[in-house]
Amino acid sequence: MRSAALLSEPVLASAGRRARGLPSMSSLAEKDRPIVQLLLNTGTCPRCILRFCCVGSQMLYRHPHKDLLKDLQEFLRKSQEEEDTVCLDVAHPPCKRLRLEPGGEGADGLKHNGAVLQLPSADSGAAAVGCSAGNVCNVCLGILQEFCEADFVKKVCQKVNAADYQFTSFVFSVSLPPQLSVRERAAWLGVKQQMRNLGLPLPKDDIVQLKEAYKWIIHPQLSEELGVPADGKSLFEVSVVFSHPETDEECHFLATACPDCFKPAKNKQSVFTRMAVIKALEKIKEEDFLKHFPWPPSSPKNLCDALEIQCNNGAVFVAGRYNKYSRNLPQTPWIIDGERKLESSVEELISEHLMAQFKADSFNFSSSGREDVDVRTLGNGRPFAIELVNPRRIHFTAEEMKRLQQAINDSSDKIQVRDLQLVTREAIGRMKEGEEEKTKTYSALIWTDKAIQREDIAFLDDIKELKLDQKTPLRVLHRRPLAVRCRLIHTMKSEYIDEHHFRLHLKTQAGTYIKEFVHGDFGRTKPNIGSLLNRTADILELDVESVDVDWPPTLAD
Amino acid sequence: MAAGAAGPGGAERYFTRWYKPDVKGRPCEDFCVLQHSNRICVITLAEAHPLLQSGKTIKNINYQISANCSRLQNKVSGKSKRGAQFLTELAPLCRISSSDGEEYTIYSCIRGRLIEVNENILSNPALLQEKPSTEGYIAVVLPKFEESKSITQGLLTQKEYEEVLLKRRSSAS
Numbered sequence: 001m002r003s004a005a006l007l008s009e010p011v012l013a014s015a016g017r018r019a020r021g022l023p024s025m026s027s028l029a030e031k032d033r034p035i036v037q038l039l040l041n042t043g044t045c046p047r048c049i050l051r052f053c054c055v056g057s058q059m060l061y062r063h064p065h066k067d068l069l070k071d072l073q074e075f076l077r078k079s080q081e082e083e084d085t086v087c088l089d090v091a092h093p094p095c096k097r098l099r100l101e102p103g104g105e106g107a108d109g110l111k112h113n114g115a116v117l118q119l120p121s122a123d124s125g126a127a128a129v130g131c132s133a134g135n136v137c138n139v140c141l142g143i144l145q146e147f148c149e150a151d152f153v154k155k156v157c158q159k160v161n162a163a164d165y166q167f168t169s170f171v172f173s174v175s176l177p178p179q180l181s182v183r184e185r186a187a188w189l190g191v192k193q194q195m196r197n198l199g200l201p202l203p204k205d206d207i208v209q210l211k212e213a214y215k216w217i218i219h220p221q222l223s224e225e226l227g228v229p230a231d232g233k234s235l236f237e238v239s240v241v242f243s244h245p246e247t248d249e250e251c252h253f254l255a256t257a258c259p260d261c262f263k264p265a266k267n268k269q270s271v272f273t274r275m276a277v278i279k280a281l282e283k284i285k286e287e288d289f290l291k292h293f294p295w296p297p298s299s300p301k302n303l304c305d306a307l308e309i310q311c312n313n314g315a316v317f318v319a320g321r322y323n324k325y326s327r328n329l330p331q332t333p334w335i336i337d338g339e340r341k342l343e344s345s346v347e348e349l350i351s352e353h354l355m356a357q358f359k360a361d362s363f364n365f366s367s368s369g370r371e372d373v374d375v376r377t378l379g380n381g382r383p384f385a386i387e388l389v390n391p392r393r394i395h396f397t398a399e400e401m402k403r404l405q406q407a408i409n410d411s412s413d414k415i416q417v418r419d420l421q422l423v424t425r426e427a428i429g430r431m432k433e434g435e436e437e438k439t440k441t442y443s444a445l446i447w448t449d450k451a452i453q454r455e456d457i458a459f460l461d462d463i464k465e466l467k468l469d470q471k472t473p474l475r476v477l478h479r480r481p482l483a484v485r486c487r488l489i490h491t492m493k494s495e496y497i498d499e500h501h502f503r504l505h506l507k508t509q510a511g512t513y514i515k516e517f518v519h520g521d522f523g524r525t526k527p528n529i530g531s532l533l534n535r536t537a538d539i540l541e542l543d544v545e546s547v548d549v550d551w552p553p554t555l556a557d
Numbered sequence: 558m559a560a561g562a563a564g565p566g567g568a569e570r571y572f573t574r575w576y577k578p579d580v581k582g583r584p585c586e587d588f589c590v591l592q593h594s595n596r597i598c599v600i601t602l603a604e605a606h607p608l609l610q611s612g613k614t615i616k617n618i619n620y621q622i623s624a625n626c627s628r629l630q631n632k633v634s635g636k637s638k639r640g641a642q643f644l645t646e647l648a649p650l651c652r653i654s655s656s657d658g659e660e661y662t663i664y665s666c667i668r669g670r671l672i673e674v675n676e677n678i679l680s681n682p683a684l685l686q687e688k689p690s691t692e693g694y695i696a697v698v699l700p701k702f703e704e705s706k707s708i709t710q711g712l713l714t715q716k717e718y719e720e721v722l723l724k725r726r727s728s729a730s
């Protein structure tokens with residue numbers, strides 16, 4: 001269907017559009033006259049008229065609204081005069097009320113409630129429904145009128161400035177009420193009909209999209225007021241949500257005509273989303289559309305509401321390594337049945353400083369593996385990364401990051417942080433890469449029930465690549481599948497302490513459960529230290545000595 | 558009597574012990590349920606159980622509890638442990654016979670899903686007597702989330718159980 005392209009977006013139609021040099025009505029051609037005439041008479045604003053005439057000159061859209069209106073009227077008057085000199089017939093058409101012919105297939109598509117729709121004649125003037133400076137446009141519902149004015153630009157910029165963001169460019173995004181697409185379709189079908197009736201070539205479908213024209217007009221103003229350029233790739237987004245309650249119900253007929261397009265979605269308040277409406281408009285036949293939607297679209301009483309004006313900065317990522325020196329500190333908040341079990345956590349001790357400095361809305365903590373609440377992490381520490389969501393402040397020098405790290409380290413002796421730095425989202429993948437293949441080094445303090453001598457444990461040092469069969473430990477069995485996994489203890493080194501205690505250094509395959517390897521977990525990890533020593537063994541303390549992941553880069557002190 | 562192998566902190570430091578004495582009215586047939594803070598339960602024989610007394614020799618352990626139900630057939634899959642046999646409080650887990658001709662039925666003691674039975678005691682029955690509360694366990698049972706508190710309500714705490722043992726001894730003397 002030809003008109004499908006009219007409403008699909010984004011439309012890269014500049015190739016088909018006339019990009020004329022001078023920002024004046026010379027952008028319009030004689031064959032645009034009937035379009036201008038028709039739309040002006042039915043209550044469409046000058047900028048929407050330019051869009052329907054495929055005018056691609058950005059400058060022209062930026063002209064004041066009332067100047068454009070005057071210029072369009074002038075254009076009509078002038079071409080009228082020219083015609084008068086050539087052919088009187090056109091100035092006084094034989095039929096003052098042009099009948100809209102059915103679209104393409106010959107059905108009586110333009111009958112609305114039994115009545116034959118009639119286009120106002122070319123010379124009926126702008127008096128009846130026509131666009132004057134004060135009327136709200138029946139297509140854009142005021143978007144290309146009031147919402148292009150300095151007052152609105154000021155309002156947006158006040159919001160942005162009050163939100164106190166750091167940004168060097170911006171991207172402006174607009175959410176339009178879906179019925180706007182329906183009205184645009186109706187106006188467009190009217191234009192096509194008019195051209196057909198006059199025996200003129202049909203205009204191209206690639207009209208200038210409303211959003212595109214709006215940005216042409218408002219970007220320079222926002223840019224001027226904010227002092228930074230507009231950039232489609234900017235991470236700082238200023239978004240405006242428009243709504244128009246007065247005409248909300250105009251989409252509803254589409255649900256009957258095209259029920260497939262409107263499936264209820266869990267997270268949406270209404271099935272009439274913009275995407276669903278556009279899909280339905282692509283599917284619906286012209287004559288069905290015209291049967292259900294009045295032409296011309298009525299002139300609304302009210303402008304759109306700018307429902308929300310919001311700012312959002314793209315996430316910033318901070319990485320580093322942490323040591324955990326407490327056996328009473330979980331990595332992430334420990335909450336059971338909504339009840340907090342321990343006061344703090346590694347992620348909170350680090351993030352609270354970052355949140356305060358970056359002034360973010362929220363954060364997401366991730367790390368290369370994790371340790372139990374009673375396990376310390378020593379050595380070079382464990383790599384971690386924190387995503388700061390919607391940060392107000394984003395620029396930090398290396399010196400400032402160092403001070404931030406110092407502030408974290410000064411505030412708690414339970415953790416220490418090193419190599420704190422800003423990183424990209426992509427780089428974080430390197431932290432998770434190989435997390436499961438890398439080896440881990442641990443140190444365990446072990447108790448035995450029966451007395452041991454140095455020679456009783458010395459043989460452990462000679463065991464290499466010890467193969468374990470580990471059933472899913474009972475302590476995690478409630479949330480993990482039951483399985484038997486094969487794991488390797490690469491090497492062990494024992495350090496005798498006394499008759500009931502020794503320290504064991506282990507290098508293991510990632511994913512080995514060390515506590516279970518020591519106490520055996522009801523005989524569910526085989527072999528275990530108890531079975532190797534022919535005693536009952538238990539683990540008193542466990543430390544992670546190294547996490548062999550070479551990211552993030554080490555920083556000089 | 559076999560030693561309960563709890564260490565100084567103990568592999569059992571996260572387990573709470575619950576007891577069910579004289580199950581089905583049979584004297585001294587006591588069981589101990591070790592409940593982890595994550596609600597997983599390990600079913601074991603309590604120290605006073607006749608099978609753990611000196612002089613007893615285990616002849617046979619049988620997880621085939623009826624003609625068409627064997628606990629060895631139990632298979633669970635996924636995090637949600639699909640396919641588990643469901644156990645009521647007095648569901649038998651296995652039958653153990655001793656060389657003196659006695660047969661003892663081991664009961665679940667709690668409602669829940671059977672996660673695994675201990676196959677190690679089939680090949681090494683001595684484990685049952687040497688380490689009844691660790692490697693000689695009978696089965697692992699996962700109670701329903703909403704029943705994880707209520708399932709132990711009919712059971713005795715360690716202290717209450719010790720009082721039962723004390724009374725038994727004084728009435729015997």
Ligand SMILES: [Zn+2]
Pocket residue numbers: 044045046047048049137138139140141142144145
């Ligand atoms: Zn408009």
